[in-house]
Amino acid sequence: MYSTRPGLILAFHGCDQSVRDKVIDGYDILKYSKNNYDWLGHGIYFWENSPSRAFEFADHLKNKKSNPSKNIVKNPSVIGAVINLGFCLDLLDFENLQLLQTGYKLLQTSYKSTEFPINKSTGELGELLLRDLDCEVIETLHQVRTERNHQPFDTVRGVFWEGKELYPNAGFREKDHIQICVRNPNCIKGFFLPRQLDSNYQKV
Numbered sequence: 001m002y003s004t005r006p007g008l009i010l011a012f013h014g015c016d017q018s019v020r021d022k023v024i025d026g027y028d029i030l031k032y033s034k035n036n037y038d039w040l041g042h043g044i045y046f047w048e049n050s051p052s053r054a055f056e057f058a059d060h061l062k063n064k065k066s067n068p069s070k071n072i073v074k075n076p077s078v079i080g081a082v083i084n085l086g087f088c089l090d091l092l093d094f095e096n097l098q099l100l101q102t103g104y105k106l107l108q109t110s111y112k113s114t115e116f117p118i119n120k121s122t123g124e125l126g127e128l129l130l131r132d133l134d135c136e137v138i139e140t141l142h143q144v145r146t147e148r149n150h151q152p153f154d155t156v157r158g159v160f161w162e163g164k165e166l167y168p169n170a171g172f173r174e175k176d177h178i179q180i181c182v183r184n185p186n187c188i189k190g191f192f193l194p195r196q197l198d199s200n201y202q203k204v
Contacts, residue, residue: 004087008084012078013044013047014054037120039160040179048180054078091156118133
């Protein structure tokens with residue numbers, strides 16, 4: 001009943017400057033991500049309200065020797081988007097978390113392969129950065145809704161705790177963020193170039 005999100009949000013995508021320019025000029029659109037390890041399933045990914053985190057991600061891809069995303073980044077950049085979440089699988093909602101748990105049970109009963117997907121930890125912090133299981137669970141949920149003629153989700157939204165602790169015994173980490181995965185591209189109402197803060201402005 002409350003899964004349709006009213007209003008618009010601002011979100012940001014980290015990419016190479018060449019991609020940004022093509023999208024802004026209307027010659028291209030951001031590509032769907034269809035990796036097995038995508039955190040929120042397949043779709044177009046954004047950082048909610050955080051151009052700085054989007055840039056950090058693009059810069060990370062530039063400096064990473066082995067880039068599993070296969071997105072070549074030579075000049076890190078950020079593109080902004082105005083998004084209507086529409087009918088949203090919002091994983092900050094308790095009810096939707098229960099729905100996700102149902103998706104896992106459906107995956108268990110229907111999985112045909114001998115090797116069940118798992119989330120894999122990587123990096124020095126051992127974080128679950130390769131989320132094959134979560135991706136498969138979410139995609140299973142989408143597939144079952146389609147088969148049962150239920151309303152498809154336009155977007156998926158999730159919160160993640162990532163990175164080193166900000167200070168000893170902190171409940172916050174340096175890369176905590178909210179991610180948006182857009183499945184229905186019509187939810188993206190427009191793209192824009194993020195502006196820098198005008199430090200010379202003086203409020204009257």
